[in-house]
Amino acid sequence: MTSPFSSASGPLVAIGGAEDRTSELEILNKVFDxxxxxxxxxxxxxxxxxxxxxxxxxxxxxxxxxxxxxxHSLGIRDRQEAADADTVRLIxxxxxxxxxxxxxxxxxxxxxxxxxxxxxxxxxQDGAVVAGTSAGAAAMPGTMIYNGASADALRKGAVNMTFGxxxxxxxxxxxxxxxxxxxxxxxxxxxxxPEHLGVGISEDAGVIIHPxxxxxxxxxxxxxxxxxxxxxxxxxxxxxxxxxxxxENMILHAMVSGHGFDVEARRYxxxxxxxxxxxxxx
Amino acid sequence: MTSPFSSASGPLVAIGGAEDRTSELEILNKVFDxxxxxxxxxxxxxxxxxxxxxxxxxxxxxxxxxxxxxxHSLGIRDRQEAADADTVRLIxxxxxxxxxxxxxxxxxxxxxxxxxxxxxxxxxQDGAVVAGTSAGAAAMPGTMIYNGASADALRKGAVNMTFGxxxxxxxxxxxxxxxxxxxxxxxxxxxxxPEHLGVGISEDAGVIIHPxxxxxxxxxxxxxxxxxxxxxxxxxxxxxxxxxxxxENMILHAMVSGHGFDVEARRYxxxxxxxxxxxxxx
Numbered sequence: 366m367t368s369p370f371s372s373a374s375g376p377l378v379a380i381g382g383a384e385d386r387t388s389e390l391e392i393l394n395k396v397f398d399x400x401x402x403x404x405x406x407x408x409x410x411x412x413x414x415x416x417x418x419x420x421x422x423x424x425x426x427x428x429x430x431x432x433x434x435x436x437h438s439l440g441i442r443d444r445q446e447a448a449d450a451d452t453v454r455l456i457x458x459x460x461x462x463x464x465x466x467x468x469x470x471x472x473x474x475x476x477x478x479x480x481x482x483x484x485x486x487x488x489x490q491d492g493a494v495v496a497g498t499s500a501g502a503a504a505m506p507g508t509m510i511y512n513g514a515s516a517d518a519l520r521k522g523a524v525n526m527t528f529g530x531x532x533x534x535x536x537x538x539x540x541x542x543x544x545x546x547x548x549x550x551x552x553x554x555x556x557x558x559p560e561h562l563g564v565g566i567s568e569d570a571g572v573i574i575h576p577x578x579x580x581x582x583x584x585x586x587x588x589x590x591x592x593x594x595x596x597x598x599x600x601x602x603x604x605x606x607x608x609x610x611x612x613e614n615m616i617l618h619a620m621v622s623g624h625g626f627d628v629e630a631r632r633y634x635x636x637x638x639x640x641x642x643x644x645x646x647x
Numbered sequence: 648m649t650s651p652f653s654s655a656s657g658p659l660v661a662i663g664g665a666e667d668r669t670s671e672l673e674i675l676n677k678v679f680d681x682x683x684x685x686x687x688x689x690x691x692x693x694x695x696x697x698x699x700x701x702x703x704x705x706x707x708x709x710x711x712x713x714x715x716x717x718x719h720s721l722g723i724r725d726r727q728e729a730a731d732a733d734t735v736r737l738i739x740x741x742x743x744x745x746x747x748x749x750x751x752x753x754x755x756x757x758x759x760x761x762x763x764x765x766x767x768x769x770x771x772q773d774g775a776v777v778a779g780t781s782a783g784a785a786a787m788p789g790t791m792i793y794n795g796a797s798a799d800a801l802r803k804g805a806v807n808m809t810f811g812x813x814x815x816x817x818x819x820x821x822x823x824x825x826x827x828x829x830x831x832x833x834x835x836x837x838x839x840x841p842e843h844l845g846v847g848i849s850e851d852a853g854v855i856i857h858p859x860x861x862x863x864x865x866x867x868x869x870x871x872x873x874x875x876x877x878x879x880x881x882x883x884x885x886x887x888x889x890x891x892x893x894x895e896n897m898i899l900h901a902m903v904s905g906h907g908f909d910v911e912a913r914r915y916x917x918x919x920x921x922x923x924x925x926x927x928x929x
Contacts (some may be wrong), residue, residue: 546828633896
């Protein structure tokens with residue numbers, strides 16, 4: 366397998382939901398700063414949302430305040446709209462592509478295999494920043510969570526997964542993480558296959574996924590990592606559906622703004638280590 | 648420091664709350680089975696509860712169904728009652744001492760330094776089983792949690808702790824663990840001092856703390872362990888109160904019924920390993 370991080374040259378930003386859109390704009394400001402030089406156009410995609418008419422004006426106002434030259438508010442409600450040539454063109458000319466929250470299954474159901482999704486992937490490869498919050502973050506990996514008990518998801522089959530948008534591999538993303546106590550969802554996934562890093566993002570926190578798999582936490586909240594690669598044992602294969610999963614040995618990290626993680630090396634990066642790596646790769 | 652587990656010869660049973668008291672009685676049955684041979688008297692202490700008149704009859708019925716020769720329902724509402732000679736005598740003659748849920752601060756405030764607590768400690772040393780659920784479990788260690796934000800306790804100072812009942816050392820116990828998403832409480836404590844094992848017990852789950860620090864999970868739910876001893880770094884000393892805590896490297900386990908853990912060796916025990924150790928120590 367080649368590195369899952371080598372193909373994209375733009376950064377991804379996954380946000381845990383409920384990011385500040387009206388006062389400090391700390392996270393949205395970071396997103397906007399990552400736009401390629403000379404391109405300050407923003408496309409906001411509200412496909413996941415059931416209330417796009419309420420969500421889109423908020424982001425229009427926020428990105429305009431940050432200095433966007435234009436903000437394209439894209440509802441993209443169905444697969445016809447996901448194939449619309451004018452919509453594709455607006456994405457192709459944007460330096461920031463932002464995917465709102467809502468229901469990640471709506472996002473994949475509408476965008477999966479569409480010209481709009483192909484355009485997003487191409488923009489990412491060409492150096493644009495692709496950011497998503499809540500459902501828009503959860504849907505980023507090749508495989509995503511779309512449902513799962515919150516109280517105790519550490520039961521065989523309690524987490525429902527399907528193909529995601531395929532913007533990044535090697536990890537699984539969960540949002541609203543601390544607020545909804547979602548540790549067990551990533552633990553169950555880690556027991557089912559220990560290869561993929563679990564990334565749990567709390568509200569008003571985000572993680573920049575730099576090329577080459579360097580994660581950088583941003584915002585006032587936490588980014589929790591659950592690393593199952595050294596899983597020593599689990600009973601999961603012996604269980605019937607619904608029975609409680611045992612886990613021996615997962616590793617837990619909590620990142621705050623300025624801290625980082627090297628996904629392939631499975632190495633935590635304190636601020637000066639992260640800084641050195643990011644400077645080097647520039 | 649001598650082993651924190653060597654002094655007591657009776658087992659402790661910490662239960663995560665909401666254990667079944669009316670149908671299968673799986674956990675209460677395990678508790679009752681641990682009573683020393685020939686002593687089937689049970690003392691139930693409802694000091695933590697604000698509704699002892701509702702709670703005590705439930706346990707009376709449950710332990711009677713399990714075969715208790717007598718069940719002593721002890722409200723123990725204040726420090727006068729915690730010094731009452733008749734109450735102390737009932738505890739001294741019981742093979743099972745059960746501490747109900749409620750508010751653990753009420754438990755320590757009323758029982759701390761009292762003749763009743765001294766009698767409980769003595770009974771434990773003499774081989775009786777001491778069990779507690781919810782607040783009655785959380786209060787068992789030398790230091791206990793009595794309050795703390797649930798959504799994001801991973802902020803400096805978010806968890807409030809004080810002296811517990813001192814029935815066990817070397818660990819900290821949290822109850823209703825998965826139901827209330829309490830991972831961050833044990834993570835903050837582990838960052839503040841990595842020595843003590845975090846034990847998070849979910850509802851209708853329990854953990855038997857055998858002499859010599861062998862844990863055994865019981866019941867249909869999960870027992871989560873957060874082991875901070877290999878903590879590699881944290882920013883906690885540099886933070887102001889309320890700021891988010893970073894954590895590099897804690898270890899996470901999820902035990903289900905029949906699985907165990909050696910606290911001093913920090914070793915997970917799958918069922919056949921636990922069985923061998925428990926047989927050996929008999």
